[in-house]
Amino acid sequence: MVKEVAWREIRTRARTKSFKWITGILVAAAVAGPVIATLVPDNVTEELREVTIGLVEVDQGVEDQILAFTEGGLDVTFRDLSGLSAAGVEQALTDDDVDLVLEPGPTLVWDRSKDFEVAAAVYTALQQQELLVRGRTLGLDQGDIAELLTPAVVEERFANEADASEGVTIFVSFLGLMAAFMLPQIFGQLTLMSVVEEKSTRVIEVLLNHLRPRTLLMGKVLGVGALAVLQLVVVVSGLTAALLLTDFVEIPPSVWRFVPVILVSILGGLAIYNTLFALLGSLISRQEDASQVMMPVFIPLMAGFFVGQVAITGNAESVLVRALTLFPLTAPMMLPLRVARDAIAPWEVALTLTLLAFGVWLLVRIASRVYEFTLLHTGSRIGWGQLVRLSRGATLD
Amino acid sequence: MTDGLRVTGLHKRFGDIEALRGIDLEVPRGQLVGFLGPNGAGKTTTMRGVLGLVAMDAGKVSWDGRPMTEDDRHHIGYMPQERGLYPRMMVHEHIAYMGRLAGLDRATAAKRAHQWAERVGLADRGDDLIQELSTGNQQRVQLAVALVHEPALLILDEPFAGLDPVAVATLSEVMEEQVARNASVVFSSHQLDLVQDLAEHVTIVAAGETQATGTVTELRGRSPVRHLEVHWAAATPDWSPPNGSRREAPPHTSRFVVPAGTDAAVLIADAATHGEVAAVSFEPPGLDEVFLELVGQ
Numbered sequence: 001m002v003k004e005v006a007w008r009e010i011r012t013r014a015r016t017k018s019f020k021w022i023t024g025i026l027v028a029a030a031v032a033g034p035v036i037a038t039l040v041p042d043n044v045t046e047e048l049r050e051v052t053i054g055l056v057e058v059d060q061g062v063e064d065q066i067l068a069f070t071e072g073g074l075d076v077t078f079r080d081l082s083g084l085s086a087a088g089v090e091q092a093l094t095d096d097d098v099d100l101v102l103e104p105g106p107t108l109v110w111d112r113s114k115d116f117e118v119a120a121a122v123y124t125a126l127q128q129q130e131l132l133v134r135g136r137t138l139g140l141d142q143g144d145i146a147e148l149l150t151p152a153v154v155e156e157r158f159a160n161e162a163d164a165s166e167g168v169t170i171f172v173s174f175l176g177l178m179a180a181f182m183l184p185q186i187f188g189q190l191t192l193m194s195v196v197e198e199k200s201t202r203v204i205e206v207l208l209n210h211l212r213p214r215t216l217l218m219g220k221v222l223g224v225g226a227l228a229v230l231q232l233v234v235v236v237s238g239l240t241a242a243l244l245l246t247d248f249v250e251i252p253p254s255v256w257r258f259v260p261v262i263l264v265s266i267l268g269g270l271a272i273y274n275t276l277f278a279l280l281g282s283l284i285s286r287q288e289d290a291s292q293v294m295m296p297v298f299i300p301l302m303a304g305f306f307v308g309q310v311a312i313t314g315n316a317e318s319v320l321v322r323a324l325t326l327f328p329l330t331a332p333m334m335l336p337l338r339v340a341r342d343a344i345a346p347w348e349v350a351l352t353l354t355l356l357a358f359g360v361w362l363l364v365r366i367a368s369r370v371y372e373f374t375l376l377h378t379g380s381r382i383g384w385g386q387l388v389r390l391s392r393g394a395t396l397d
Numbered sequence: 398m399t400d401g402l403r404v405t406g407l408h409k410r411f412g413d414i415e416a417l418r419g420i421d422l423e424v425p426r427g428q429l430v431g432f433l434g435p436n437g438a439g440k441t442t443t444m445r446g447v448l449g450l451v452a453m454d455a456g457k458v459s460w461d462g463r464p465m466t467e468d469d470r471h472h473i474g475y476m477p478q479e480r481g482l483y484p485r486m487m488v489h490e491h492i493a494y495m496g497r498l499a500g501l502d503r504a505t506a507a508k509r510a511h512q513w514a515e516r517v518g519l520a521d522r523g524d525d526l527i528q529e530l531s532t533g534n535q536q537r538v539q540l541a542v543a544l545v546h547e548p549a550l551l552i553l554d555e556p557f558a559g560l561d562p563v564a565v566a567t568l569s570e571v572m573e574e575q576v577a578r579n580a581s582v583v584f585s586s587h588q589l590d591l592v593q594d595l596a597e598h599v600t601i602v603a604a605g606e607t608q609a610t611g612t613v614t615e616l617r618g619r620s621p622v623r624h625l626e627v628h629w630a631a632a633t634p635d636w637s638p639p640n641g642s643r644r645e646a647p648p649h650t651s652r653f654v655v656p657a658g659t660d661a662a663v664l665i666a667d668a669a670t671h672g673e674v675a676a677v678s679f680e681p682p683g684l685d686e687v688f689l690e691l692v693g694q
Contacts, residue, residue, distance in 0.1 A: 004497050012485055203481035206542065209448050210471060210498040376450055 005219020184273030195281030269332030304330035328359025407456035431596035474548030499546035
């Protein structure tokens, strides 16, 4: 029966326009990101800045040197201004026919201000040319000059070299945190609305003729949870395919090591929050009252998300982060990022997962008990005090 | 030992309100029982008690002579007063889903869904969403949902409310079919003329207590009064029976309410001394009047 209830949830929710649209948009965004990012840098590098240099009686060797030093950075063309008067040269600069003029001396003539990128390339080219001329004057042959001008090989090493995959690791951690924050929120509210719909349409009376409240609860939590996983799988598959096909970024093998932890955390988060939202949905009879009962659930969600964001790049082993890792309502957000950051001991992982499983079990048990009394309750909202009494085994008057 | 449903001494209190103060109800197999009472009499609470939706403070609910079990409840078909359907499910899908929850295998549930959609007149609406149907058609789906698993006990809470005459006729036929296949059928309704036509047995409740139970004829017969109607051949004479209370009547007709023990033959003979009598009827009151007498309104 749990399977039947779950399957109905999946079938009816998955065919709604809103679910299809949201999934479509998320997949499109996941695929478009790497594709666009791959296309944009190529376009930029292909477009080199064009620079026109006016030459007044300058050796051919200088042109060659300038071209050699600006290759790949600037698109340089030359214009011979020999024979022009000083005024003519300045007019060429004023009219933007050239960007600078190289006169004998050598002298660089600019219009109003110096272009430092062009200046650096031209200075270096002129220095090189001067060294060649002086070398020949001193009687050095071409080989000696070439050896003289060969730059020294400089090697580098790092005391704490950054892992090349760290960026990807942080990105995946952030995705895990976002998923653990967003999915329980979106699909938990869907679970709540589903419970309220069953109460407000009175279909609950017909259902409870054949089902135990616990069966109904389990089916709903599993069905909506499976729908969330389905959406996540579709979106992540799109993202992974786009990353692999575009070669935008190489996915390091270490990432796959903590993907299972992310999945377990997300599943745990969905189970615990869907159960919680279902329980809260049973306290009300109208969708208008939903915001009142949902507010407390957002406190642990927001706390986990904000602390998690800081811990992704900051200290992932602080007391607060450790405490929130062990708390079942925030564990789904904390655990994946700490594993990704390699900032958690294996025993802590085991303890966190055990506490999470216990939290889910306890909440399902309490929710089942409360559900029996609240599902058929209509009219005013059941208060927090009554909820506590019900969870302790009291009955509704 | 009674085959079918037997409810005895149901009590239920909601806070300060004593909703049920001793409800008795019998619905033998192969019988259609009207469960009547004014608003707030405890009909719906009793039905929910039978279904196990509301825990009773006292009383017994038995099926085929033994306490009703959870398994027995799987064989109940229930049509609640406020219709309970998923607005975004399709007609066939919804009926089949409820069939599955009631224990049918997938193929049987699908087959029955088509059969019942056709039986209640929705064969061409099977792929429509429930929310696209009119209220009357939604009620037809609700009936199909209650019957898809061929229940041994059918509980219908105000099934005729809001139905057009065609739908009323269909529902009445279906209810009689269920009785014919030996199911126990109990329904509540405020349309007493319908109840009188359809149900042989009725139970009347008021203020959480059973006031009367029996066949319609028995209940009418138990009334302390009788209706006398005399049709005169000519103008209406100035005649009244002793202990009779006159009621408004059309021309050439006299109507009276007299005590149940009155001898009709003596009255008719006395009337004939005052004018030529064309026709006479001497009957117990209708179910509507019996109902009003019993519920004290």
